[in-house]
Amino acid sequence: MKKVGVVIPIYNVEKYLKECLDSVINQTYTNLEIILVNDGSTDENSLNIAKEYTLKDKRIILFDKKNGGLSSARNVGIEYFSGEYKLKNKTQTIKENSLIEFNIEGNNPYEIYTVYKSYKAFNNEQDLTNFTYPIIDYIIFLDSDDYWELNCIEECVPRMDGVEVVWFDETKYYEISCKNQSQSSRLKDINMKQEKKITSLEWLRHLARSKMKDFSFACSGMINFNHIKDKKLKFKDGVFAEDHLFGILLFSQAKNIYIYPKIFYYYRIRANSLTNQDKKITKDNILPYFKDIFIVFEENATLAKEYFKCASWVQTSLELVQFIENYHDKKISSLLRDVILYFYIKNAFKVEKFDKDPLCIKEKLQLLKPYKISKIKYKIMRFLIS
Incomplete structure (x- = not known):
C-alpha cells in the first residue's frame, strides 16, 4: 500500500x-x-x-x-x-x-x-x-x-x-x-x-x-x-x-x-x-516576513505589495531563464521560452516604475534584457505553435 x-x-x-x-x-x-x-x-x-x-x-x-x-x-x-x-x-x-x-x-x-x-x-x-x-x-x-x-x-x-x-x-x-x-x-x-x-x-x-x-x-x-x-x-x-x-x-x-x-x-x-485577489490591502494583511518592505514604503500596503510582486517576477524570471538555458531537452526549453517566459519577463520589468528598491532587484534586470520581446512577436510565436 x-x-x-x-x-x-x-x-x-x-x-x-x-x-x-x-x-x-x-x-x-x-x-x-x-x-x-x-x-x-x-x-x-x-x-x-x-x-x-x-x-x-x-x-x-x-x-x-x-x-x-x-x-x-x-x-x-x-x-x-x-x-x-x-x-x-x-x-x-x-x-x-x-x-x-x-x-x-x-x-x-x-x-x-x-x-x-x-x-x-x-x-x-x-x-x-x-x-x-x-x-x-x-x-x-x-x-x-x-x-x-x-x-x-x-x-x-x-x-x-x-x-x-x-x-x-x-x-x-x-x-x-x-x-x-x-x-x-x-x-x-x-x-x-x-x-x-x-x-x-x-x-x-x-x-x-x-x-x-x-x-x-x-x-x-x-x-x-x-x-x-x-x-x-x-x-x-x-x-x-x-x-x-x-x-x-x-x-x-x-x-x-x-x-x-x-x-x-x-x-x-x-x-x-x-x-x-482583493485590491483593498490593509496593514493587517501584511505578513511578518514582509514587514521590512512595508516599512520602506512608509506603510503604504498597496504600494509595498505591488513592489514585492514585481520583484518576485524578476526572481522567478531569472530562475526560468537559467532553467531554459541549461535544460537538456531543447524542445521543452524552446516551448517554455515561446509560450510562458513572456508573461514573467513583461511583469518583471514593471519594477522599474518604483522609486524605492529595498531588495536591490533592479540591477538584475540587465540579465533579462536579451529575453525581452514585443507583444506582437510573442503572439506570432504562440500562433505558430498552436
Missing part, C-alpha cells in the same frame, strides 16, 4: 483549520503521513487546534517555526520527508494524553522551534530515541484554509502508476468581495475534459493553444516524491506566487502527467492572504 505524505502550512487560520484537517484525517485512503507546519501564527488558536489534532491522530507530526512564508512552510515538509532533519527527543517519558516534543539537531534553516507528535505513536521510551522520518511514495500539498473531498487521495493513488503528477481540478469559494468571482481553473483553462496521460511536451502545447499566459501548480494534484527528490525541487523562498516557478519546473521535467478533470480541491479566496 503506497504511503502518501500530506503537507499543510498553517498561518492564522483558526476559523478554517478544523474544516481543513477533518477533510484530511477522514480521507477514505488512510495510509498517510501528515505534516502540519505552523508558520509563526499570531492568532489565538491556530497552533492550539494543530496540537489538538496532532494529539488525537498518530499520523500527524506538527512543526512550530518562525514565520517565513508559504514556501518555507512547504519546504519544511519536503525536507522532513527527505530525511534532512535530525530529531532529538526533548520529552523523556511517555504520558497518556500528551504530546511528545522534539528539537531539531544541527541544520535548521527555517528556525523550527519545536516538533510535536502524539504519545500514541510510541510504545516505549526507546521509540522516542529511535524516531525518524517516514519513507513516502507520493506527496500532496494542502493550504490550511482549504479542504478536500474525502475520496481525494483514494482516487489519486491508483492513477499515480507510471506518472510523476496527477493533476485534478478545483473550485473556488469567495469569502471576500471580488469584481470577478471566476470559477475558472488551470485545468479548465486548457480545456482538458477527459482523463488521460500526457507528456510535458503535450502539456506545453495545450498551454499554447489556450489563452493561458502563465502557469502555477501546488495543491491541485499528487506528486511522485522521488521526482521531487531527483529534480531537487523546492519552493523558492521569499517570493510572491511561489507556485509558478515550482509548477513550471515540476511539469517541464515530468515524463508523464495524468489529467484527472474531477473536482477534489476547494480553494478559499479570503482577505488575510498575501495572494488574495
Whole structure:
C-alpha cells in the first residue's frame, strides 16, 4: 500500500483549520503521513487546534517555526520527508494524553522551534530515541484554509502508476468581495475534459493553444516524491506566487502527467492572504516576513505589495531563464521560452516604475534584457505553435 505524505502550512487560520484537517484525517485512503507546519501564527488558536489534532491522530507530526512564508512552510515538509532533519527527543517519558516534543539537531534553516507528535505513536521510551522520518511514495500539498473531498487521495493513488503528477481540478469559494468571482481553473483553462496521460511536451502545447499566459501548480494534484527528490525541487523562498516557478519546473521535467478533470480541491479566496485577489490591502494583511518592505514604503500596503510582486517576477524570471538555458531537452526549453517566459519577463520589468528598491532587484534586470520581446512577436510565436 503506497504511503502518501500530506503537507499543510498553517498561518492564522483558526476559523478554517478544523474544516481543513477533518477533510484530511477522514480521507477514505488512510495510509498517510501528515505534516502540519505552523508558520509563526499570531492568532489565538491556530497552533492550539494543530496540537489538538496532532494529539488525537498518530499520523500527524506538527512543526512550530518562525514565520517565513508559504514556501518555507512547504519546504519544511519536503525536507522532513527527505530525511534532512535530525530529531532529538526533548520529552523523556511517555504520558497518556500528551504530546511528545522534539528539537531539531544541527541544520535548521527555517528556525523550527519545536516538533510535536502524539504519545500514541510510541510504545516505549526507546521509540522516542529511535524516531525518524517516514519513507513516502507520493506527496500532496494542502493550504490550511482549504479542504478536500474525502475520496481525494483514494482516487489519486491508483492513477499515480507510471506518472510523476496527477493533476485534478478545483473550485473556488469567495469569502471576500471580488469584481470577478471566476470559477475558472488551470485545468479548465486548457480545456482538458477527459482523463488521460500526457507528456510535458503535450502539456506545453495545450498551454499554447489556450489563452493561458502563465502557469502555477501546488495543491491541485499528487506528486511522485522521488521526482521531487531527483529534480531537487523546492519552493523558492521569499517570493510572491511561489507556485509558478515550482509548477513550471515540476511539469517541464515530468515524463508523464495524468489529467484527472474531477473536482477534489476547494480553494478559499479570503482577505488575510498575501495572494488574495482583493485590491483593498490593509496593514493587517501584511505578513511578518514582509514587514521590512512595508516599512520602506512608509506603510503604504498597496504600494509595498505591488513592489514585492514585481520583484518576485524578476526572481522567478531569472530562475526560468537559467532553467531554459541549461535544460537538456531543447524542445521543452524552446516551448517554455515561446509560450510562458513572456508573461514573467513583461511583469518583471514593471519594477522599474518604483522609486524605492529595498531588495536591490533592479540591477538584475540587465540579465533579462536579451529575453525581452514585443507583444506582437510573442503572439506570432504562440500562433505558430498552436
